[in-house]
Amino acid sequence: MKQVAKNYGKKEILKSLDFELQPGKIYGLLGRNGAGKSTLLNLLANRIFPTSGEILVDDQNVIDNAQALGKIYLMSEKNLYPASQSLEQLLRGTKLLYGKFNFQLAYDLAGEFELSLQQKFSKLSTGYRSIFKLIAALATPAQYLLLDEPTLGLDAHHRNLVYQAIMDDYLENHRTVVIATHLIDEIANLMEHVLIIDRGKLILDGETEDILANAHLVVGPAKDVAKYTAGFNIIGREALGRITGYYIYGPLDDQRILPDTVSIEQTDLQKLFIYLTNNQGGIGK
Numbered sequence: 625m626k627q628v629a630k631n632y633g634k635k636e637i638l639k640s641l642d643f644e645l646q647p648g649k650i651y652g653l654l655g656r657n658g659a660g661k662s663t664l665l666n667l668l669a670n671r672i673f674p675t676s677g678e679i680l681v682d683d684q685n686v687i688d689n690a691q692a693l694g695k696i697y698l699m700s701e702k703n704l705y706p707a708s709q710s711l712e713q714l715l716r717g718t719k720l721l722y723g724k725f726n727f728q729l730a731y732d733l734a735g736e737f738e739l740s741l742q743q744k745f746s747k748l749s750t751g752y753r754s755i756f757k758l759i760a761a762l763a764t765p766a767q768y769l770l771l772d773e774p775t776l777g778l779d780a781h782h783r784n785l786v787y788q789a790i791m792d793d794y795l796e797n798h799r800t801v802v803i804a805t806h807l808i809d810e811i812a813n814l815m816e817h818v819l820i821i822d823r824g825k826l827i828l829d830g831e832t833e834d835i836l837a838n839a840h841l842v843v844g845p846a847k848d849v850a851k852y853t854a855g856f857n858i859i860g861r862e863a864l865g866r867i868t869g870y871y872i873y874g875p876l877d878d879q880r881i882l883p884d885t886v887s888i889e890q891t892d893l894q895k896l897f898i899y900l901t902n903n904q905g906g907i908g909k
Contacts, residue, residue, distance in 0.1 A: 627640050627677040628676070629641070636824060637824055638667075645800050646800070650816050652819065654804075660824045668698070670689075670693055671698065694766070699760070699761040708746075715760060722765055725763055754774060768801075769802070775807060787810070815832050818893070820900060820901065822900070827900060828900065836890060836893065838874055840872040841891045842869065842870045843888075844886035849869070849870050856870075857872060860899030871896070
């Protein structure tokens with residue numbers, strides 16, 4: 625994706641996004657409601673067109689390019705299936721679009737999720753619609769799977785089954801997977817790479833391990849914490865009585881002496897996301 629922007633009239637939804645999806649990785653696409661995640665996925669799948677910039681798959685522009693688009697599958701939040709068809713018919717229709725289709729995997733997953741493929745899509749609950757759409761995605765031969773809120777409407781047990789199905793597919797096929805979700809804690813162990821969008825801008829693009837290595841929580845008495853963290857990139861603050869915690873994103877100063885009253889902890893990805901995308905936090909603020 626090279627300098628991609630998307631406008632609707634005068635409203636700027638995405639602003640000069642520039643990043644590359646590496647083959648064989650699981651990406652987490654994170655952002656608050658309205659940040660532009662679904663718009664980005666629809667651009668990647670050529671369901672909508674960029675206002676400017678270009679989207680390439682193996683150096684080929686995706687716009688009206690059947691060969692490039694055959695490598696991409698978008699599992700969308702939107703329900704675009706014909707209401708009158710059974711799930712079995714919908715799977716066979718998906719095969720027509722992609723040429724190949726792993727029906728055995730689809731049947732196995734349907735059995736695991738206790739989903740009858742003779743039902744009509746319109747009769748499914750929100751959760752089972754998510755399950756069916758995931759089954760269809762995993763059974764395609766697409767090299768790039770774009771999963772928009774794949775656990776929408778699911779309970780904890782079924783969400784766990786979905787994550788396991790995604791990981792099993794990844795270990796077997798080594799496809800590139802992009803998961804857009806609000807359940808950050810639940811997929812933190814799945815994500816190898818993180819993309820965070822805030823108000824249409826890509827504010828973070830990095831390996832999960834490297835990002836977490838730069839995410840710190842400095843805890844102690846307010847004055848001691850403030851003194852120790854002076855000059856650091858403070859993205860958030862919390863207080864409980866006399867104890868204060870400052871959230872830092874970026875390198876610490878190894879030469880700076882840490883007071884006995886102050887401790888440094890690593891923060892989790894969800895907390896980092898919250899402070900990077902609030903109105904006061906952010907990188908370099």
